[in-house]
Amino acid sequence: MAASIAATPADDTTDRPYTYLHLQMWNRATNAITRTDVRRWRRGADSSGRETTRRLPDLLGVDHHPDPDERKLFAHAPQKTTQYGRGTLRHYLPEPSPTDPTALAHALAPPILAKEPAYPLLLASGIVGLVTSQYLNQEQRTATLRLLAGIPTITYQGKTTDIAGRTGLGFAVTGDGSTWQLIFDGRTGELLAAHERVTGKRPGLFSYVLILERGHTTTDADLPGNQVGDVLPSTAQNAARTAGLV
16 A cells, blocks of 8 residues: 555645644543544744634543534534744644654654553554644655554554545554554545544543645635545545555
8 A cells, every 4th residue: 555655636735835734633631522623724934823623512421432423513613713823833743754664653652662562552643643733745654654564563454434434444553452543545545534442441532533634725714625525436446455554
């Protein structure tokens, strides 16, 4: 998969000043689940930008399973707009992020922790943090896939559908009482959704994130031309012929 992923229209628009991301996130916060819809424009030249957020009321308890009907509620939540000054919208990793899988692994998790049970989860969560912070081009997406392919605890789950109705290739990374499920577009290598559930102490949802749109824009009011919220026609075909990350 890493060797054959295709470019996206957004890969050809990196000269535009703003990177755009649209995310929906469910996160554990002590004894509750927070639920947030975020649209973020970051100006690459100075890490300034703008965010619009819609937040649903927190849900008490942690054994929650987000579903498609719940997503519809975001449209009715009040919207808040936040402006960020120079240097306040920082990237997860310094730009450009590494395109060598080993260098990327070292940037996401200290190598000294490689023998620890939680190390596979650190790599998986690092990739999720990277993707939900900044745009990854074709070469950078290839590096994340090759890095994941080297994790001993990764398993292939076949065609998997997220709660936005998009079907991709599912992979699970386990370790230290927790499991990350990652769903990738089989054609472009873009991460569509990521879901972490705790199976050890206080089992339940830890994080669920949908990456609904990503691209580049001219201003902090534009939307990108490519909409990755729609399922690409070739995804199912690629899923049928692809049995692993490499």
